[in-house]
Amino acid sequence: MAARTFTIDGKLVTAEENATVLDAATEAGIDIPTLCHLEGVYDVGACRLCLVEVTGIGKLLPACTTRVAEGMEIKTDSERLRKYRRMTIELLFAERNHVCAVCVANSHCELQALACRLGMDHVRYDYTFPRWSVDNTHTLFGMDHNRCILCTRCVRVCWHIEGAGTKNVSGRGSHSHIISDLNQSWGSSETCTRCGKCVMGCPTGALFAKGVTVSEMERDRTKLEFIVTAREKKQWIA
Amino acid sequence: MDRLKFATVWLGGCAGCHMSFMDLDEFLIDIADHIELVYSPVIDVKEYPHGVDVCLIEGAVCNEDNLEILHKIRRRTRVLVAFGDCAITGNVPAIRNQLGLKNGESVLQRAYLEGAQSNPGIPREPGIVPALLPRVMPVQEAVHIEYYLPGCPPPADRIKAVLAQLLAGTEPRLTGAQLKFG
Ligand code: SF4
Ligand code: SF4
Ligand code: FES
Numbered sequence: 388m389a390a391r392t393f394t395i396d397g398k399l400v401t402a403e404e405n406a407t408v409l410d411a412a413t414e415a416g417i418d419i420p421t422l423c424h425l426e427g428v429y430d431v432g433a434c435r436l437c438l439v440e441v442t443g444i445g446k447l448l449p450a451c452t453t454r455v456a457e458g459m460e461i462k463t464d465s466e467r468l469r470k471y472r473r474m475t476i477e478l479l480f481a482e483r484n485h486v487c488a489v490c491v492a493n494s495h496c497e498l499q500a501l502a503c504r505l506g507m508d509h510v511r512y513d514y515t516f517p518r519w520s521v522d523n524t525h526t527l528f529g530m531d532h533n534r535c536i537l538c539t540r541c542v543r544v545c546w547h548i549e550g551a552g553t554k555n556v557s558g559r560g561s562h563s564h565i566i567s568d569l570n571q572s573w574g575s576s577e578t579c580t581r582c583g584k585c586v587m588g589c590p591t592g593a594l595f596a597k598g599v600t601v602s603e604m605e606r607d608r609t610k611l612e613f614i615v616t617a618r619e620k621k622q623w624i625a
Numbered sequence: 626m627d628r629l630k631f632a633t634v635w636l637g638g639c640a641g642c643h644m645s646f647m648d649l650d651e652f653l654i655d656i657a658d659h660i661e662l663v664y665s666p667v668i669d670v671k672e673y674p675h676g677v678d679v680c681l682i683e684g685a686v687c688n689e690d691n692l693e694i695l696h697k698i699r700r701r702t703r704v705l706v707a708f709g710d711c712a713i714t715g716n717v718p719a720i721r722n723q724l725g726l727k728n729g730e731s732v733l734q735r736a737y738l739e740g741a742q743s744n745p746g747i748p749r750e751p752g753i754v755p756a757l758l759p760r761v762m763p764v765q766e767a768v769h770i771e772y773y774l775p776g777c778p779p780p781a782d783r784i785k786a787v788l789a790q791l792l793a794g795t796e797p798r799l800t801g802a803q804l805k806f807g
Contacts, residue, residue: 480714486714486720487777487805487806487807488717490807494807499805499806499807502804502806503802503804503805504801507804508713508804509713509770514715514722514763516715516723516760518724519723
């Protein structure tokens, strides 16, 4: 496979031709903030937190879905990028009801951790306080739409790692939400294998194992990694 | 140096932020020489004074009383610090906003009529019991805020970091894990 040489933050980097900017940066030890990206499933560029600047291109590009190219000059940190990342994360908080103090994922949440990293000390937009429900019909898991950031990790994991195809996105704009099967209660889904992979992949408190309370929802991603390694490298390493 | 005229106020919150303030332990003694506490739920002063340097505001803006005193505080204070998640995000008190525009009525109905075991009746005492606002607000939605001190409650070391910077006359700056909500 052909290699591409380019720079990230002034550092000369080489990567395979079909690598994404995010892959290349990670490989080079440069940490770009991400939320919808999950190792093992394809990227969709949903959260826009990984935006980077590429010289000669006016708009900002998501690192997770942009392929590297010869001679590309990539910037992962600048005043402009910090401004947009901060706006994006604040809008995520304003869009649903993220009440960290009473959330199952408090202290183990990727959204919360990223807000800290990006220096969010308050949200400058008015909170929308939408009305969303909690689906507690499944025997093992629950879904709290109040905490969902629509990253679609659960959908991708359910379709492409488990192969069940239970999770989907329904609606448009601010009405978009995650559904099970034909927009029915999760408990009544006939396709869900109860594998729990969606719960393992979720970055926030939106998907949780039943029985956990505030701050107790810690995720174990090793099972996902195990399956992905087995599939991609044909190695069954526990 | 003149002592910093210092105030704290308790709006729609659970007093947890003030409890955490008490957790400053011996640091309270350290700062005692540098501040003059002019208004706070922990001292007996009825009227918010003029010319206050710094005020920590705990709690969300939930009722007419909260809103009125917050405006008064803004007029009479140089530096306002939103103190804790309820002040900054609305947090738990603002969950009622999810119930729509009539929530100010419906929560009272639920608590005092449907939930009442005896003597159902919504308390109405004009001038004594302030009316709920139709929408709970974070403080920065009502007035300009200089600094933010998140946490539910903010741990004592975080409060200490901000107070120490304020007393040293520098811009308080929190970073990383010190900014964690919840
Ligand atoms: S438990 Fe497994 S099959 Fe069921 S929705 Fe989640 S990922 Fe899909
Ligand atoms: S439920 Fe979790 S994984 Fe699924 S879209 Fe929402 S935040 Fe992402
Ligand atoms: S991680 Fe790239 S858009 Fe979300």
